[in-house]
Amino acid sequence: SPQIVWSMLGNRQFCSYKMTTKTQNFCRNEYNLTGLCNRSSCPLANSQYATIREEKGRCYLYMKTIERAAFPRRLWERVLLNKNYEKALEQIDENLIYWPRFIRHKCKQRFTKITQYLIRIRKLTLKRQRKLVPLRRKIERREKRREEKALIAAQLDNAIEKELLERLKQDTYGDIYNFPIHAFDKALQQQEAESESESDAEREEEDEEDVDKREFVEAEDSDLSDFEDMDKLETSSEEEQEEEEEVEKKALHSKSKGKTPLKGPARRKRPYIEIEYEEETEPTTKTKAA
Amino acid sequence: PRSPRAPAAPAFSVSEIKNKQRRHFMFLRWKQQQRKEKLAAKKKRRKEREALGDKAPPKPIPKTLENQRVYDETTVDPNDEEVAFDEATDEFAPYFNRQTLPKILITTSDRPRGRTVRFCEQLATVIPNSHVYYRRGLALKRIIPQCIARDFTDLIVINEDRKIPNGLVLSHLPDGPTAHFRMSSVRLRKEIKRKGKEPTEHTPEVILNNFTTRLGHSVGRMLASLFPHDPQFIGRQVATFHNQRDYIFFRFHRYIFKSEKKVGIQELGPRFTLKLRSLQKGTFDSKFGEYEWIHKRREMDTSRRKFHL
Numbered sequence: 265s266p267q268i269v270w271s272m273l274g275n276r277q278f279c280s281y282k283m284t285t286k287t288q289n290f291c292r293n294e295y296n297l298t299g300l301c302n303r304s305s306c307p308l309a310n311s312q313y314a315t316i317r318e319e320k321g322r323c324y325l326y327m328k329t330i331e332r333a334a335f336p337r338r339l340w341e342r343v344l345l346n347k348n349y350e351k352a353l354e355q356i357d358e359n360l361i362y363w364p365r366f367i368r369h370k371c372k373q374r375f376t377k378i379t380q381y382l383i384r385i386r387k388l389t390l391k392r393q394r395k396l397v398p399l400r401r402k403i404e405r406r407e408k409r410r411e412e413k414a415l416i417a418a419q420l421d422n423a424i425e426k427e428l429l430e431r432l433k434q435d436t437y438g439d440i441y442n443f444p445i446h447a448f449d450k451a452l453q454q455q456e457a458e459s460e461s462e463s464d465a466e467r468e469e470e471d472e473e474d475v476d477k478r479e480f481v482e483a484e485d486s487d488l489s490d491f492e493d494m495d496k497l498e499t500s501s502e503e504e505q506e507e508e509e510e511v512e513k514k515a516l517h518s519k520s521k522g523k524t525p526l527k528g529p530a531r532r533k534r535p536y537i538e539i540e541y542e543e544e545t546e547p548t549t550k551t552k553a554a
Numbered sequence: 555p556r557s558p559r560a561p562a563a564p565a566f567s568v569s570e571i572k573n574k575q576r577r578h579f580m581f582l583r584w585k586q587q588q589r590k591e592k593l594a595a596k597k598k599r600r601k602e603r604e605a606l607g608d609k610a611p612p613k614p615i616p617k618t619l620e621n622q623r624v625y626d627e628t629t630v631d632p633n634d635e636e637v638a639f640d641e642a643t644d645e646f647a648p649y650f651n652r653q654t655l656p657k658i659l660i661t662t663s664d665r666p667r668g669r670t671v672r673f674c675e676q677l678a679t680v681i682p683n684s685h686v687y688y689r690r691g692l693a694l695k696r697i698i699p700q701c702i703a704r705d706f707t708d709l710i711v712i713n714e715d716r717k718i719p720n721g722l723v724l725s726h727l728p729d730g731p732t733a734h735f736r737m738s739s740v741r742l743r744k745e746i747k748r749k750g751k752e753p754t755e756h757t758p759e760v761i762l763n764n765f766t767t768r769l770g771h772s773v774g775r776m777l778a779s780l781f782p783h784d785p786q787f788i789g790r791q792v793a794t795f796h797n798q799r800d801y802i803f804f805r806f807h808r809y810i811f812k813s814e815k816k817v818g819i820q821e822l823g824p825r826f827t828l829k830l831r832s833l834q835k836g837t838f839d840s841k842f843g844e845y846e847w848i849h850k851r852r853e854m855d856t857s858r859r860k861f862h863l
Contacts, residue, residue: 392693403851411738411801411827417619418798420805421819427761428792428809428817437787441811 270309274301279308295326295340297370304366314360314367316345316375323352323378325359325371349379619799624860628768637768641775645730649707649779656780658684658708659701664691667717669742674712676743676824680793680806681780682757684710698837702727708780709837712737722828725837726776731846732837733776735802735828742824750808750822756789757782758806764797769847770863773830777802791822800861802828830863 273279281293282301289301295315298305307313311330316323325343332339343359345352353372360368432441568584571577603610615621630637641647648654658681660674666689678684694711701709706727713721719740725732743752760781765774777795790810796803806823833847847862854862 407829408738410799411829414799414801415803415827418796418803420794420796420803423763423796424761424792424794424805424807424809424819425817427763427794428811428819429815431759432811432814432817440787 266309266311270303270306273308274303274306281308295328297367297374305370312363312367314363314371316356316371316378318378318382321382322347323375325356327359345375352379619859622859624857626767626860626862629766630768630771637771641771644772644775645726645728646775646779649783650775652783654707655782656683656707657705658710658780659706660684660686660710660712661689661697662711662719663713664689666712666714669717669740670712670714670719672742673719673740673824677710677712679753680758680823682755682782698725698727719826724776724780726779727837729836731772731776732834732843733773733830734832734834736831738827738829740824740826743822746821746825748821750820753791753806753808753823754789756786756791757784758789758791758793759785759787761792761794761796763794765795765863767863769830769833770797773802773833773863792819793823797863800829800863802830802863804828 273282279291279301281291281296283290283292290299291301291306293307294317295307295313296305297307297313297315303309307315307328311328311333313328315326317326318324323345325345327341327343328339329341332341343355345355352375356371356375357368360371431437568577568580571580641650649656660678660681662670662674666674674686678686698709709723709725709727711723711725712719713723715721720737722735722737723732724735758781760778762774762778765771774795774797781793791806791808794803794805794807796805803825804827805821805825807819807821809817809819811817830847831849832845834843834845836843849862854860
């Protein structure tokens with residue numbers, strides 16, 4: 265009889281479904297109505313018992329009566345409940361008519377809870393679902409190693425510097441960076457091209473004679489004519505450069521604070537370099553060109 | 555005790571000795587011998603070189619992965635007409651013709667943690683005309699039509715895992731391709747050594763290195779379309795996407811020309827590396843999208859010398 269069962273399992277002896285915690289006892293039996301280990305909630309210790317269970321989204325009412333206590337296979341009677349909430353409640357009432365109040369009440373509570381979580385599941389599946397993709401350790405390690413090696417092979421700084429210098433050569437920056445040597449080389453090349461095209465024959469003949477006269481002739485030409493040209497170039501380019509330098513200096517000063525450790529000396533030299541090159545290195549480059 | 559010091563001729567192998575200590579010892583001896591032989595060979599070769607003097611054959615070029623790379627048939631030839639025609643008519647043509655200015659939305663996955671948030675902010679300073687918006691659990695499918703309505707050209711979603719950003723989805727908005735990258739070695743600005751000040755508002759230049767194949771070309775154009783096409787050279791900032799062995803390294807520098815042949819660069823801004831995982835034709839749609847390229851590990855990772863970008 266149920267009382268004896270309870271006196272054994274409930275308090276004294278071992279029940280495999282019972283789980284004890286600090287504050288409460290739980291019952292792991294799947295047919296348990298409330299989930300707690302109580303005299304009134306134990307499916308083993310009550311000969312007349314009912315539960316609600318859900319399978320694959322449909323709810324069933326399970327009932328157990330004393331008459332079938334001898335037939336374990338037919339012990340639990342199963343009734344499929346209606347999908348409509350109210351109709352299902354009526355069904356529970358109808359099936360559990362004349363049953364103890366406690367079981368009826370708890371059945372309805374459990375059914376409510378179950379329908380609520382089923383609704384929630386359906387809502388969540390419509391929203392975005394996070395897909396967990398397991399990492400593979402070997403592959404992660406391999407990728408990391410390859411990335412490091414690729415980084416070393418890339419030599420990023422060199423590549424970037426090369427690319428920037430190429431862009432400078434191809435004049436993508438236009439007139440912003442006015443390196444006088446560069447400009448002067450260009451001017452020289454142009455002059456050479458002109459003089460070559462004009463006086464190819466004369467040069468060949470005069471080669472021997474020019475050995476002594478070279479310095480004299482070229483000094484005159486270079487000093488006078490080129491200086492005139494360079495004056496024009498200088499004044500115009502200096503004006504532009506001064507304006508640009510001022511603009512750049514202001515920009516530089518605003519940015520210079522964080523950069524002084526690396527760029528300080530280079531920064532301060534920059535305006536100076538340009539002026540010096542213009543004045544001092546001209547004769548040297550000219551004689552070299554000769 | 556037996557000492558297996560027989561010479562190499564009678565099928566003696568170091569790995570057959572059962573005793574670990576002895577095996578280790580024999581292996582070390584074998585290794586030393588190998589090293590000696592190698593050194594001797596080197597010396598001999600060097601002597602021969604010096605003896606020959608000018609007539610010596612040129613030094614053999616060392617084999618690198620870049621040299622040994624399996625030739626990819628989709629490598630783009632700069633003069634290819636078909637490629638040029640394709641590029642004139644693909645989704646980035648209006649950008650490259652200067653008809654559209656890029657406007658970028660940066661967002662993250664749900665509930666971003668501190669590092670990701672800061673990374674997003676720094677990325678927003680690097681890319682001009684970009685805005686960061688928090689995700690707050692919104693579905694991407696609903697965000698995208700809203701973005702298109704507000705004239706955004708690109709969408710960047712930074713995926714996060716365990717408080718560090720590890721993925722990047724770059725989607726070109728009006729119906730453009732979507733690229734999904736895996737992101738690694740993310741360094742925030744404060745973690746970079748010897749860095750400069752913050753990037754200014756000037757539009758940086760863009761350098762794309764080493765994008766050789768067709769796939770690489772399209773990815774490169776996609777990355778380039780994030781930045782406005784006309785850089786401001788006054789700013790002297792440059793953003794670099796360098797592709798090496800299928801890893802795209804992103805760096806952001808400020809450069810200064812010290813002289814004609816010398817340029818100095820200083821790193822500012824975040825840095826990260828990307829590896830392409832998949833390229834989709836339309837906007838982001840994981841289920842029904844038409845994939846142009848997916849990285850399939852079993853098929854594509856078989857050869858060490860084959861790269862796809």
